[in-house]
Amino acid sequence: MQRVVKTIAGDSVNRLLWRELRRDDDSAEEALWSLNPGLAAYGPLLPAGIRVVLPDLEQRRHQAQRAVTAWD
Structure with a gap:
């Protein structure tokens, strides 16, 4: 169920994806646009109260990155 x-x-769209799914990458955005084809008509800033179907995506794990030091 979506x-x-x-x-x-x-x-x-990016802010909504980050707030709800903790993702704002291209694949998440593409999935959201495909589920909500009329959403683009509102422009880059969406008005309050618009119903948006969220994509069912896997949560990506954040990979810990090694810190770079002056000795590397």
């Missing part, structure tokens, strides 16, 4: 959320004032 999850549906409502936008808040000032939301963008």
Whole structure:
């Protein structure tokens, strides 16, 4: 079952994806656009109260990156 959320004032697709899924990468954005074809008509900033279907995506694990030091 797909999850549906409502936008808040000032939301963008990236902000919505990050707030709800902790992802804002290209594949997450592409999946969201395909589930919500009329969403682009609102422009880059979405008005409050728009119902948006979220894609069902795997959570990506953040890989710890090794710190670079002056001795590397």
